[in-house]
Amino acid sequence: MTYPSSKSLDHLGLVAGFCKDIQLAQYIDDALGGSNERKVSFGQLFVAMLLNGLGFTGRTLHMYSEYFESKPLDRLLGEGISADDINDDALGRCLDALYDKGVSSLYQGIGERVVNHLGLDCQAVHLDSTSFHYDGQATPEGEFGHIRIAQGYSRDHRPELNQVILNLICENQSGIPVYMKPASGNNNDMEGFKQIVKAHIGSLKAAQASRYLVADAALYVKETIEELDARGQLFITRVPQTLKEAKALVTQAPILLFTPISQGYEGVSYDSEYGGVKQTWLLIRSEQAYKREQHNLNKRMLKAGEQARKSFKQLSQQRFACIQDAQSAIVKWRSKQTVCDVNARAIEVTVYANAGRPKRGELPTRIEYQITGELCTPLISRQTALHQLGLFIIATNDVSDDLDMASLLSSYKAQQNVEKGFRFLKSPDFLTSAIYLKKPERIEALLMVMTSCLMVYASLEHQIRKTLKDKACYFPDQKKKPSQTPTARWVFQCFENITVLYQAEHIPLVMNLKERQHIIINCLGDVYRRIYS
The missing domain is CATH 3.30.420 (Nucleotidyltransferase; domain 5)
Structure with a gap:
């Protein structure tokens, strides 16, 4: 006696439907070559990896058979394929073949x-x-x-x-x-x-x-x-703002005449020939970026001020043989500061032969110099920094109108x-x-599989949105309001709990289909109807 059994179809029918729509398995088989010795072709194994990836389970290769035990493989991949056929050996050979092909x-x-x-x-x-x-x-x-x-x-x-x-x-x-x-x-x-x-x-x-x-x-x-x-x-x-020409353009921002572009953005054009290529540079000020960077500027200035205080303290503890060396050290310290400045001077320090208090009438052996001064943050430094916030440059070699x-x-x-x-x-x-x-060759092939999963996911989302608009249909969003721009993830979630009931001598029955799921299936077409009927 054969007992009824059920398999979870869920949203995988959408994934399989798209792969069938573009004949993905056939394309892979034509590229890699078929073989009568394999029960499951490379193309079918490739689609199986996409079904697993877009099943959002995170299973590794040796767990694929277990994953597909509960899936209606006759609808997803083809008749006569069992979960045991999708094992790590078969999948590994498929990855190797993908790598060899390029x-x-x-x-x-x-x-x-x-x-x-x-x-x-x-x-x-x-x-x-x-x-x-x-x-x-x-x-x-x-x-x-x-x-x-x-x-x-x-x-x-x-x-x-x-x-x-x-x-x-x-x-x-x-x-x-x-x-x-x-x-x-x-x-x-x-x-x-x-x-x-x-x-x-x-x-x-x-x-x-x-x-x-x-x-x-x-x-x-x-x-x-x-x-x-x-x-x-x-x-x-x-354009990287580390370039000399880009830095010069950003510095000129306060005197440039910006034009509104869209909400929150304004810009000004600039002609450039960087690298010997005629280009148009667009210097853009973003209102949102300005607010974000202003907060970061305050933090950076506080941090830079603390670092300057510590470095100047270390500098003031040093001794110099002549006043020229001390003044050179002040200039060098100033050149490294982005925020702070100092009102510094070199003072004489008398050095005696012995440590401690000098004896009465004892003459110093030499004169050394030490740096002292008061740190400050010039307002112009902050104003200059504020004028350069929220700015970035976009370049194009399309110099037409x-x-x-x-x-x-x-x-x-x-x-x-x-x-x-x-x-x-x-x-x-x-x-x-x-x-x-473990094998880098298979890692390279797996990256292709992962990218193909993204391709199917993004394609389904685009196709669903386009057909909903073309056919003037609507799909309920998370708040049950009609929408023509659902995400693929939300559609996938709405297809949960769809199962296929198998009974001896009876046609398999798709269960738990609701009206909102029929909206998507009918929009996508006959290939998807056959999978879910």
Whole structure:
């Protein structure tokens, strides 16, 4: 006698539906090659890893079989697949095959399929990087080819741990990653961005037809912007305020005529030819940043004042052989101060042969000099600092009239889409911010899997929002008010407790479907209806 059983479908049907919509498993199988010896193809295993990643369980490879025991694999992956088929050996071979094929080029092909499927125009793409710490030993340089697990600047504030770097390029409308590139843990952003520009920006531009490449200040390196301009690639990037020309522009801020751009922002344009590339610089003052930095300025000035007091105390305890040495020391101390100044002078100190009080009539053996004075904080120092708060510079080599100040600022601010994706990848509910695999090759492949999870998540969110608006439908938000812009996470949560009931000699029955879930399913189309029917 066969007893009825149930499997948890939940939101995984949405993930599987999107993978089927873009024929992701077939694309992976065509790229990696099929084999009659495998019961589950590499493409199906790849989709299984996405289902696990977007199941928000954080399970490692050897626990996949256990995870899929409670899932309706016939609907998610295909008929005849059991949980035991999705084991760590099969998944490891899949990761190895992904690495051998080249994860960056393989992922770029997936990104092209997604962009075409969603009909995105990709006016701009955004480049950024982050790090993932690794719970294991570092690898010797050059031993494993492309990436090296090593210590480096940690975005997680864990400098004691080894790590790997992930570079992402995302399109500007929905934040979907269209390109990914793993890098060694000690890789510098400036060097990494330079390599991506030289090796891949041409093919990416041809595939996505993106007009602008947007990035933070790490892209603004002389060699990199020269390369971009030579390739005809327009860029929008933040200018490091450590540059001499940038410092000079910020210093002139009090006398410049700023124009309102949008709420809380005002700016002024400036022509530059840094690196031999004709550019427009936009000096922007942010009201919100000004308030935030003003609070930080007070703290910095107090800290700098205390440090100045301690350093001057040490200076005043020193003895100098001549007055010229003492005056030179005062000048040197002043040159290191950013906040404080001193009304200092050198005084004579008589030195006798013996310690203690000199005898009557005893003459000093020599005259030394000691520094004394009163510290102060000039008001002009604070006023100058206040005038430079909330300022940042954006540069572009688009010197035509097509890009006004508002568009330039808006394009740069969309950079937060990449940072939003990094927060998603590092969420405790996702795979994990740490990597446990031992082989660097498989770590590189796993980074591709993680990026593909972000791609599916962002794509579903974009598609749901677009179809809700196109069909004039609404989905209830957390306050049960109609909305056309739900997050994918909220939609996933609303699909909890959907199960498939299996009974002998009966058609499987999908249970616990509610009206709000039907809204999403009907908007997304037939592929999703078949999974949830």
